[in-house]
Every structure is written in structure tokens, then in C-alpha cells.
Amino acid sequence: MKMLDFTTNLNSLGFEAGLSEVEKELLFLRSRSAGLTVSGCAHAVFVYELFRLLRKKLSAENGCTANTHLSVGILGGGHVGKQLAKLFLHSSDRKPCDINISTKRPETLGEISNIGVECYFDNIRLAKGADLLFLCVLPSHLPQVCSDIRCHLSSDCLVYSFTSAVPLNRLAMLLEHRFIIKPQYEFVACDDVTTIWLLHNQVSAALKHEEVLSASLPLSMNGGLFLDQRWVSAVLYALLNMCTAAELGSGKTLLLLNELFETKTFTYHSFVNSPSASDPNKPDDLFPWVSLVDAQTKETPLTDLVLRNKGLRDCISVLYYNVFSNLAEG
Template sequence: MEDVTAGLSSLSFENGLNEDEKKFLHLRARSAGRTFCGCAHAAFMCELILSLRGIVRRHTSNRGSLDSGDDGELCVGILGMGHLGKQLLQALLEKTSIKPSQIKISTRRPELAVEFVQAGVECFFDNGRLATWADVLFLCCLPSHLPRVSADLHSSLPKHCLVYSFTSAVPVARLAELFGHKHILRPQYDFVVCDTPDVWLSCTCVTTALTDSLLIEASCPLSMKGGISLGLKWVCAVLYSLLNICTSASLGSSETLSLINSIFKENPVQLNAQSFINSSYASSLRSDESFPWISLTDAQSKETPLLRFLSSSESMRQCISAAYKSQLETTCTTTS
């Protein structure tokens, strides 16, 4: 629908503010930017996981060791259907290969999800059921809701389920304690002074904004602009989650590295065992032996070999950035 107020400055949000109030306009830009970046980064992570799972499935099928319990589909749960939950869901449907049938929502307000239910997304209110089913579980709830949510999920989360928390006020170590679960990823966004914070003010609708190449560039995890930054530890946690997928599939370290490297086709620098684990462990790891399961809580709170590798490898950082921009600039048609 066309915005009939477009171009009418007298009807703009800013026009009703006094000079003192206008000093806080940057907070509006920050909020919009954080929502945009949060959804874009989550979509990128999901597409990486989906790509690797597909490669692993084909690989194990070809060698005759397919796990019959794996149907190849990524099960994505969203807990909470407020503003962020809705924007995230729209981003996943438009910017990843995930189909509506692969997504379930748990919310107290199912009326907010009617349009998505009509498109094929299942909606109910049962947090434990959602956690038991999901491979990736997005927490889009308020910090005040966490005690109840953690009580619902504490005995329901399978080891492989990746919990992705948008609840920014609660550190990842505390989340791990609340849920009794260490496979948790929490993006840590920081705000810095810059000359272009207003770049995010056009993000009134995330899916519309995700078609803007300038905003995609500004949100690139390793070179963010517009006064918002996301540290390397988030990228490390995402890559370690890929490693854990291969470990869960009982793949040897050599196979694991080959499959993960295949996702980043344009990278001249190959990830090796020392990229992920300390050199002494890597030197004793047989090619047919799986990598150890990596705690994402530790990956985000400690200095890891992967953090040191990414910090020193500009080519790997550029490759990840290129993969991010390539994915977001591709529109997926999953809602048809």
C-alpha cells in the first residue's frame, strides 16, 4: 500500500518533537538498526546451518550411513510473536530457504500470527513442545518472562538444539544456567559513535529494508556501520555450531573440515583443525575421529583458537562477509 504521507514533512514523526526531544532521535535509529541487524544475522546463520545439513545429509547418504531419523529439514522455533518475533519470521521466510512448514511459533497471542498461519506456519502456546521439536529455537521474549520460559524449557531442550537469544539484558552464562543448556548463542551488539546513525531510520519494515544493498552492507557482521557493532565472538559461535552439526553426525575431522570449507567456496584460506581447537589436541586428532562437542557458552566468553584465527585472517573475514552479502541479496520465495 502506498504511503500517502510520504514527502509531507509536516506529518513526519520528527516534526512533533521539540529541540530537547530531538536529541534522542539517535535512540530510534539504534532500535531500528538493532532489529534489522538481529533479523539479518539470524537469517544468515540459519542459511549456513541449512546448507551444511544438506551437504552432510548428501554426504552420509552417498556413503550408505544415512541417519534414518534425520529427514533433512531444519526445524525452526520462535518463542514469542511480538514486534521482533514477527520481523524475524518475515526475514526467515524471505531471506532463507526455510519453508513455512519448517517453522513453529509458541505465543500467548496467536492472533498476531494469523497471516503466517495462513501461509503454513504452525502456531500454538506450548514452550516445552516447541523446544523438544526445534533444531534452532529463537527466544524473542522479554527479560521479565525468562523465569517462566526457563522453567518450561529446562527439561525439554535436546543437546543439539541451538538456542538463539534476543534477550539482550541477560548474559549468555546466565542463560546457560537458567536453561541447563550450553548450546546457546546470544548476539552482543554494541553502540559506537559514528557520523551515519540515521542510516537505520528507513528500517520501518525489516523485509523491505532487506532489499536495500546499502543497509545489507552496513549490517555486515565483520564490518558494521551506522554506530552498531557485533564482535567476532558471534561469528566464532556460528562456526562452532557448524562444527557441532558434523560432530552430531559422527563425521571424522577430515570430512568435517572439507564440508564446512565447501560452504565458503571463494575462500583462498582453508579452515583446518588448528583453526578450531588448540594445536596439541589438533595434532593428536585422527582424520576419522570427530571433533569434540564445543560449548557455545565458552566460545562466547573465552578466547578460542577460532577467535585468534579470524582475528589474524583477513581473507577469511572477507569470505564470510561476501557470503553474508550474497545470501541477503538473494530473495527466497518460500511462502508460495
């Protein structure tokens, strides 16, 4: 005889039942934490995918289709580090061996290491081998971590920081590195939208929902979260720097970036407005290397372009949706 569970959907046993009225006013912090984790991981994976796609185009340009490998380093194996690694594994067909995690307790990552992700405690090894390094450590650990790795980062290694409490300029000083992206989020509590972040406790599962994916869209976030739009400019300048590091002329660089986003928007002066800059009529000239710290703390030509050009924003959004389309299919 089948027994009925009388506790199912019983409000008195729910999480909120034992909270005082004052404590209930703080419930929005759960949505804030979940929203930051979901959006932060999604945006980080999106940046990786843009780098991967551009690396593929650069390799084809140089006649070397095999050189498309990008090594991912995740420094920190706590909640965010684990969720980020799982999203990397679920959002594309990348090989687990392309992902390395350095954490003080690698033995806690058995679920991830068993499928081929390299998990160990060696920050220097991680920094030396990473094309993209994701910082997922507590702010209190950051000074020591930066001291460990700053002499071992290649100049074109992109450092992507989840450590929100440490200002970007401070992080750049600690790392002695300026190829850094650090998203800045704001959260406004709103009962009718913030609950979408609590649909699942796994990022990859949450992003299968159209509502969650739409809420995380970098250029039009909702659900109470807002992303500083200079993040988009920094990502685009990072791609530009990638072409400069490959010694690709400005003409071909613009061609590849327009192809990547399926647009015709980008011109030389979309990125550079200095009168002393290289002549845009000389397509073999390299773009100057752009400090991503400046791109996130100052107004740039791209800041205005992204703000006023809806067509470009739509192209970026389509590419963002495409990155996670296989999650919905899985």
C-alpha cells in the same frame, strides 16, 4: 479535478516537529532499535542458512539426500518474532510449515499463520520439535520461559537469543544448556549513518537496499552498530559441533567446512590448540564438543584466525550476501 495535498512534506506535521530539544537528542534511539532489529534478524537467518547448507552436506556424506529438514522454533510473537518469521519466509524457498511460533497471543499472527506457519501457545511443544530455537521474549519473561523448556531441549538444539539484557552465563544456567548463541551489539549514535536503519519498517524490505545489507555485514558493520566478533567464532564452533554430533571424523569435517565457505583456511588447529586434543593426523578422530558459552566469553583459536585472515572474512561476507541476494531480486 485532482486535488493537491498541501500537507505532503510539510515539516510542521512530521514526527520531530513537536519534540523539545532535549527529546530530539534521543532520536538516535529510533535508529538503534531499528538497526538492532534489522541486523539481529539478518544474522539469525544467516546462522540458520549455514546450518541448512551444512546439514545438506552431511546428508549427502551419509548417502541420505532427503534428510535436510531443519525445524525453526520462534519463541515470542512480538515485533522481533514477527519480523524474524517474515524474513525467514522472504529470504529463501523454505516451507512455512518448517517454522513454528509459540506466543501467548497466537491470534495476533493471522497474517503469518494464514500462509502455513504453525502459531500456537505451547513452549514445550516448540522446544521439543526445534532444531534451532530463537528466543524473542522480554527479559522479564525469560526465567519462566527457561523453566518451561529446559528439560525438553535436545543437546544439539541451537538456542539463539535476542534477549540482550540477560547475560549469556545467566541464560545458560537458566536453560541448563550450553549450545547457545547470543550476539552482543554496541551502538554509537552518528547522524550521517544511523538514518539508513529507518528506510523501511519491515526487515525484509530494508535488506533489499545494498546500503542496509552492507551495514549489517557481521564482520564489518557500520551505521553505528558493532557486533562482538566472538559471535563469528561461536557460529563456526556451532557448525563444528554439528559435525561432531553426526560423528563425522575431523578430516571430513574440515573438508565440509572449507567447502561450505569456499576456502582452504580451516585446519585442525584453527579450532583446537590443546596439546591433549586428538591427533590431527588421525582424520577419523572426532573433534571435541565445544561449549559455545566459552567460545563467546573466552579467547579461542578461531578468534585470532578470523581477526588476522582477511581471505576468510571475505568468504564469510560473500556467503552472507548470497543468503539475501534473492531479496534484492524480488
